[in-house]
Amino acid sequence: MNSLIPLLVAAPLAGAVLLLLGGRAFDRLGHWLATALAALSFGFGLALFSDMLGRDAEDRTLTQHLFSWIPVNGFQADISFQLDQLSMTFVLLITGVGTLIHLYSVGYMAHDERRRRFFAYLNLFLAAMLLLVVADNYLLLYFGWEGVGLASYLLIGFWQHKPSAATAAKKAFIVNRVGDMGLSIAIMLMFVEFGSFAFEPVFGAAGSASEGKLTAIGLMLLLAACGKSAQVPLQSWLGDAMEGPTPVSALIHAATMVTAGVYLITRSGAIFNLAPDAQTAVVVVGAVTLLFGAIVGCAKDDIKKALAGSTMSQIGFMILAAGLGPIGYAFAIMHLVTHGFFKAGLFLGAGSVMHGMNDEVNMRHYGGLRKYMPVTFVTFGLGYLAIIGFPGLSGFFSKDKIIEAAFAKGGTEGWILGLCTLVGAAVTAFYMTRVMILTFFGEKRWQPDAEGHDPHPHESPKTMTVPMIVLAFGSVFAGGLFAFHESFLTWLEPVTGHEEGNSPLTPLVVTLLTTACMLAGVALSYLMYGRSAVPVVPPYGSPLTRAARRDLLQDDFNHAVLVRPGSALAAALVYFDSRGLDGFVNGLAATIGGVSSRLRRIQNGYVRTYALSMFGGTLVLVATTLLMRSV
Amino acid sequence: MNPVNYLYLSALLFTIGASGVLIRRNAIVLFMCVELMLNASNLALVTFSRMHGNLDGQIIAFFTMVVAAAEVVVGLAIIVSIFRTRHSASVDDSNLMKL
Numbered sequence: 080m081n082s083l084i085p086l087l088v089a090a091p092l093a094g095a096v097l098l099l100l101g102g103r104a105f106d107r108l109g110h111w112l113a114t115a116l117a118a119l120s121f122g123f124g125l126a127l128f129s130d131m132l133g134r135d136a137e138d139r140t141l142t143q144h145l146f147s148w149i150p151v152n153g154f155q156a157d158i159s160f161q162l163d164q165l166s167m168t169f170v171l172l173i174t175g176v177g178t179l180i181h182l183y184s185v186g187y188m189a190h191d192e193r194r195r196r197f198f199a200y201l202n203l204f205l206a207a208m209l210l211l212v213v214a215d216n217y218l219l220l221y222f223g224w225e226g227v228g229l230a231s232y233l234l235i236g237f238w239q240h241k242p243s244a245a246t247a248a249k250k251a252f253i254v255n256r257v258g259d260m261g262l263s264i265a266i267m268l269m270f271v272e273f274g275s276f277a278f279e280p281v282f283g284a285a286g287s288a289s290e291g292k293l294t295a296i297g298l299m300l301l302l303a304a305c306g307k308s309a310q311v312p313l314q315s316w317l318g319d320a321m322e323g324p325t326p327v328s329a330l331i332h333a334a335t336m337v338t339a340g341v342y343l344i345t346r347s348g349a350i351f352n353l354a355p356d357a358q359t360a361v362v363v364v365g366a367v368t369l370l371f372g373a374i375v376g377c378a379k380d381d382i383k384k385a386l387a388g389s390t391m392s393q394i395g396f397m398i399l400a401a402g403l404g405p406i407g408y409a410f411a412i413m414h415l416v417t418h419g420f421f422k423a424g425l426f427l428g429a430g431s432v433m434h435g436m437n438d439e440v441n442m443r444h445y446g447g448l449r450k451y452m453p454v455t456f457v458t459f460g461l462g463y464l465a466i467i468g469f470p471g472l473s474g475f476f477s478k479d480k481i482i483e484a485a486f487a488k489g490g491t492e493g494w495i496l497g498l499c500t501l502v503g504a505a506v507t508a509f510y511m512t513r514v515m516i517l518t519f520f521g522e523k524r525w526q527p528d529a530e531g532h533d534p535h536p537h538e539s540p541k542t543m544t545v546p547m548i549v550l551a552f553g554s555v556f557a558g559g560l561f562a563f564h565e566s567f568l569t570w571l572e573p574v575t576g577h578e579e580g581n582s583p584l585t586p587l588v589v590t591l592l593t594t595a596c597m598l599a600g601v602a603l604s605y606l607m608y609g610r611s612a613v614p615v616v617p618p619y620g621s622p623l624t625r626a627a628r629r630d631l632l633q634d635d636f637n638h639a640v641l642v643r644p645g646s647a648l649a650a651a652l653v654y655f656d657s658r659g660l661d662g663f664v665n666g667l668a669a670t671i672g673g674v675s676s677r678l679r680r681i682q683n684g685y686v687r688t689y690a691l692s693m694f695g696g697t698l699v700l701v702a703t704t705l706l707m708r709s710v
Numbered sequence: 711m712n713p714v715n716y717l718y719l720s721a722l723l724f725t726i727g728a729s730g731v732l733i734r735r736n737a738i739v740l741f742m743c744v745e746l747m748l749n750a751s752n753l754a755l756v757t758f759s760r761m762h763g764n765l766d767g768q769i770i771a772f773f774t775m776v777v778a779a780a781e782v783v784v785g786l787a788i789i790v791s792i793f794r795t796r797h798s799a800s801v802d803d804s805n806l807m808k809l
Contacts, residue, residue, distance in 0.1 A: 683805075684805030684806075685802055685805065686740070686802075687732050687733070687801070690732055691732055694728060
């Protein structure tokens, strides 16, 4: 069974290689090949999963050593894999949702002339992400981590003929680099401290390391997670990443990429558990981001950017839960999986709406679409109910657990975190209701597109609606299934551990509070957008709205604090280089040149001159020798 | 006879040769002056051999002769070909290598 683990990664990787190197031969059927390979990987995942279920809870970790990558005395880097319950959860999510997104892309990208390349990148994305979650050491994880960064760059900038897409891709890559630096420093620190970067020795020895060092490692890992998972302060790339084709957004937000940060923190639980300061930092980042993303989501008129804000916020929930330690790890992952379902469903639904509306993304130009796109409406609607945590749907169970865990942190901290998550839940309900009302309800506010064609909304083809329906099923039932007899918690507990914490409130009270907050958010949104006609031109709005439309000034902040000093430093260095260093070097060269052109005159081309200098030289030599002898 | 006299003669011949090399322009004459210097040094070597009572100097003199013979062969060939192309044996005319 163990030998199946490398095949999980190999299948999509083979797809990427074949499609990229195979050339035009794969133009016609390459996309089906890519989809089949993603599905094959999912099949391997299912086989491993059923095998794993057949074992005892303590005996579920599979390992597979492939070969030694860099064997140097004390430095052992291996290509070896480890599949435990945590990795398994991710494998199923990545390959399952990934396959559905492949299938959807078959319909969505049907008319794109670079379709083969697109599917190759999708496969590469899956392969990198799978490598990230099945690696048994941090270096191999880092390899997958970078692969994910590369694939996201290629996909976000897929429509590279648009300058905005090219810029967005670069932005995503550069911001991610900052996080990657954190991960590489963390790996180096681990190697110095523990002499290894494989999970087992590091986690085994974590207890004997000083708290300061563990905190440093933890903070660096947090920086890495912030980059990949778009958490404050490295969140700015996520909104612009919407420049990519919609299936890419679904893939980045649901199955791959942004989940990597949550995985990293949960995987490194053994380190974080021993470094309370690092955990506090994680929790703060999560809490800030969940509110930040929610506020941004409220103001955006671009349907994809509103959803991007919501992703940021939901990942904030997960990071917060992961920062709570063993109280929250399992719930972070549980929310991650349910979020994978409904966020993929929402993005695919948004893509379907855009598909029917001539690629219009402004929600103020939608309205009344529910009659024209019934399947999209129902699946998007179920995803909407799931994300706001409507009782009985997936999001309800997982988000409720996170809020309980936040309260269970105990003390003042617990109250602050609990209230943050409650506010987050209310705001989530508010902006998602807004998206729903603006898109599917109210009057038609359709506008002709740039070429003057009026939109004729229509339902999307089967290849697009089937994945949406499957994901809608997941959005509805996954949470209930996971919460049933706490099956998800039991499944993950051997890896992540679990503590109950001491909550000041009973679970029932928390559930009621959460539901009340959610209903309040929905009601407020209905009052603001459902009762009166929505203006096509956005109103001027309050200062907060205007700031939120600009992503709470994140870009202005980055520009003022990072870009401008950076440019000034570069300009100063250029000045020093061109005046200081170049001046010295050029001056030296000019001096030598001048002296040489004067010395050149000595060479007059007459044999006798050379002969005379030879004789003179000999004379001097002989004279010197004689003189030295006589002394 | 005092062997030192041979050394005086050798120094005289060498000086004549050296002055010729420095002063004359005709390549053939220059060449003969070089030969004069070589033979002056041969004479000195042989004299030293006699003075020290061993054969080292004489052996080196033989080497010098062989090298001089080889040099004459190459040198004359060069001079002849230069004369053919330029119709002049003056060494001052062969100054194309200078900048």
